[in-house]
Amino acid sequence: MARLDIANVTKLFGATRAVDDFSITVTDGELVCLLGPSGSGKSTLLRMIGGFEKPTYGSMTIDGEEVIHLPPEKRPTGMVFQSHALWSHMNVFKNIAFGLKLRRLPKAEITQRVEAVLDLVGLKGFGERLTHQLSGGQQQRVALARSLVLEPKILLLDEPFASLDQHLRERLREEVRDIQQRLKITTLFVTHAQDEALSVADRIVVLRDGRTEQIAKPAEVYRTPATPFVAGFIGQMNLISGVVSEGEFGHSAFNVPVAVADGPATLAVRPEALTLKPASGVGMGHVHRVTDYGTHAMIDVELPDGERLKSMMPTADEWSSMQQVDLVPGAFALYRDNAAIYRADVGTPPRKAPSRTRGTVNA
Amino acid sequence: MAETLTIPRGRIDFPGIGFAIVLSAVIIFPLIVVGTWAFTEVWRYPNVVPQQFGLRFWNQTLSRADVWSALTLSLQLSTVVTLLSAAICLPAAYAFARMTFPGRNVLFFSFLAGHAFPKFGLLVAIAAIFLQLNLIGTFWGVVLIQLVGTLLFMIWIPVAAFQSVDRRMEEAARDVGASPLRVFWSITLPQAGPTIAAAVLLSFVGTFYETEGAWLIGAPGIRTMPVLMITFINNQMVIQYGAVLSVLLWVPSFIALLFARRIIGGGAFARGFGG
Incomplete structure (x- = not known):
């Protein structure tokens, strides 16, 4: 149970700003996901909290105590690495007991705590196994147990499931979330998988090029992304470039009424918020591809200028390739200068654009 | 790593055989000759095999x-x-x-x-x-x-x-x-x-x-x-x-x-x- 405060932390590698003026407060028992593409600085940030990198500027406190000057072994943090980093010359028990032995705990207490944590991660009776005798998922559980047994104030998970297959990843992340909530341990979880972040986090930090794009609850990040980058990175999103003129967002294929000042803008609409209806005659676009996922269908619509948009529909039955369709956006957002300038919860039906070209599509 | 390399049937691995012969000639053969000499008491030309084996020279050397x-x-x-x-x-x-x-x-x-x-x-x-x-x-x-x-x-x-x-x-x-x-x-x-x-x-x-x-x-x-x-x-x-x-x-x-x-x-x- 601990609170982590990071204030104005910057990390420079030569001239490169790996992390740029990052600040956050993580409260007791909260699970925060650091989400971003490769090179966004999320792992560097985690390594700085763990003590493996030193910030160039800024401060980090755990329960009010500055930790920047502390080496990793003195910090009240526990890190789980992507590569598991289990010590292959030790068996599972010794891997977990190593940290306890360093703390000179009595042998009986070490055994009891290791057994308890093995039970917690679902590996009861695996103590004598060698690490290479375990599956990838079991190895990651051991790595988690090795950190948890020391009862760290802050648990740091660095893409812990990246090397596992999809099914195992989904199962393990739920287990980790359960354990985290049971122990009420403050956790930072680095991932580049948005579904992972959306499913386990209390809050998500979206990072890009070392800078914070948005810090919010998963639903908020998904429904009201603060920037076009967040909009495009979380879930699927159609991003359409165009120009606002006289109260209408204009694109070569359609116009949408919006109450914002004139100028270039990017319209963002999720596939599930973009419904299709069959056009009578020539529509705003035609169906390029229909993909049936069983639970829903994804329809790729090609606009006259060649750009494609995705629309999620309940079934694939009504749609066929080359079919002329009209678009009906539900909720959408308009972005300008990397910020949202307009949001519509329920979109006004667009009207087909006149034959002149207004702006371009950049989905 | 676990795969076993096999030679397709009907094909003779000439480079492998050649390599084995060269190795035998330059390593194993001299070793056999030296090893044989160490346990030989009498070995005269033109015999291919020593006439008399024994440990006499071991005793003499080790003493x-x-x-x-x-x-x-x-x-x-x-x-x-x-x-x-x-x-x-x-x-x-x-x-x-x-x-x-x-x-x-x-x-x-x-x-x-x-x-x-x-x-x-x-x-x-x-x-x-x-x-x-x-x-x-x-x-x-x-x-x-x-x-x-x-x-x-x-x-x-x-x-x-x-x-x-x-x-x-x-x-x-x-x-x-x-x-x-x-x-x-x-x-x-x-x-x-x-x-x-x-x-x-x-x-x-x-x-x-x-x-x-x-x-x-x-x-x-x-x-x-x-x-x-x-x-x-x-x-x-x-x-x-x-x-x-x-x-x-x-x-x-x-x-x-x-x-x-x-x-x-x-x-x-x-x-x-x-x-």
């Missing part, structure tokens, strides 16, 4: 005091040189593997220098220096010269071993509370251990068989087993003395290799060479 003193000396030298080499080279190898410092690459490649030039010329030059330092004909003079010969193995192989240890393993140990020294002792060294053991073994065996340095720097006071063997072969009319000593000299390497297979296991030697 000589100079053989036992040479064997003891060789074992002492090899042990001292290997231990000193490990004490000097392993920390240096760790520094080469994990740290950056000015002149690192030049220094690293300088360890090749001892093997990059004709060794005898180098030894003569060193002998001239040792003469002034009164090290010629002394135990420590030979230790020093043989130490130079081990540097390559004891730096390059452990560097590869340390470099192949996953940094995340070391970081994970720091994370659970281990100091850098404890990380080295409990994680890095055991992880690199088998490969380093291979280097130590190569050093020991290499030193045991080293002849040029021991002869040039050690003579006349220091006579190691290989030096004694060469003396026997050169000065004795009877072939069997040299043959018996040759067979005796195989013993340490056989023991070392058996030991190596038990503690190191397959692959460690290959890993040691970056394989």
Whole structure:
């Protein structure tokens, strides 16, 4: 149970700003996901909290105590690495007991705590196994147990499931979330998988090029992304470039009424918020591809200028390739200068654009 | 790795057969001849097989005091040189593997220098220096010269071993509370251990068989087993003395290799060479 405060932390590698003026407060028992593409600085940030990198500027406190000057072994943090980093010359028990032995705990207490944590991660009776005798998922559980047994104030998970297959990843992340909530341990979880972040986090930090794009609850990040980058990175999103003129967002294929000042803008609409209806005659676009996922269908619509948009529909039955369709956006957002300038919860039906070209599509 | 390579049926592996024949001719055949001579009492031309086998020359060789003193000396030298080499080279190898410092690459490649030039010329030059330092004909003079010969193995192989240890393993140990020294002792060294053991073994065996340095720097006071063997072969009319000593000299390497297979296991030697 601990609170982590990071204030104005910057990390420079030569001239490169790996992390740029990052600040956050993580409260007791909260699970925060650091989400971003490769090179966004999320792992560097985690390594700085763990003590493996030193910030160039800024401060980090755990329960009010500055930790920047502390080496990793003195910090009240526990890190789980992507590569598991289990010590292959030790068996599972010794891997977990190593940290306890360093703390000179009595042998009986070490055994009891290791057994308890093995039970917690679902590996009861695996103590004598060698690490290479375990599956990838079991190895990651051991790595988690090795950190948890020391009862760290802050648990740091660095893409812990990246090397596992999809099914195992989904199962393990739920287990980790359960354990985290049971122990009420403050956790930072680095991932580049948005579904992972959306499913386990209390809050998500979206990072890009070392800078914070948005810090919010998963639903908020998904429904009201603060920037076009967040909009495009979380879930699927159609991003359409165009120009606002006289109260209408204009694109070569359609116009949408919006109450914002004139100028270039990017319209963002999720596939599930973009419904299709069959056009009578020539529509705003035609169906390029229909993909049936069983639970829903994804329809790729090609606009006259060649750009494609995705629309999620309940079934694939009504749609066929080359079919002329009209678009009906539900909720959408308009972005300008990397910020949202307009949001519509329920979109006004667009009207087909006149034959002149207004702006371009950049989905 | 688990796949087994097989040769398609009906095809004869000519390169493989040729390789096996060449290997047999240059390695196994001479070994058989020397081994046979060691247990032969009478073997006259033109017989292909000795007329009389026996252990007479073993008794005569092993009853000589100079053989036992040479064997003891060789074992002492090899042990001292290997231990000193490990004490000097392993920390240096760790520094080469994990740290950056000015002149690192030049220094690293300088360890090749001892093997990059004709060794005898180098030894003569060193002998001239040792003469002034009164090290010629002394135990420590030979230790020093043989130490130079081990540097390559004891730096390059452990560097590869340390470099192949996953940094995340070391970081994970720091994370659970281990100091850098404890990380080295409990994680890095055991992880690199088998490969380093291979280097130590190569050093020991290499030193045991080293002849040029021991002869040039050690003579006349220091006579190691290989030096004694060469003396026997050169000065004795009877072939069997040299043959018996040759067979005796195989013993340490056989023991070392058996030991190596038990503690190191397959692959460690290959890993040691970056394989």
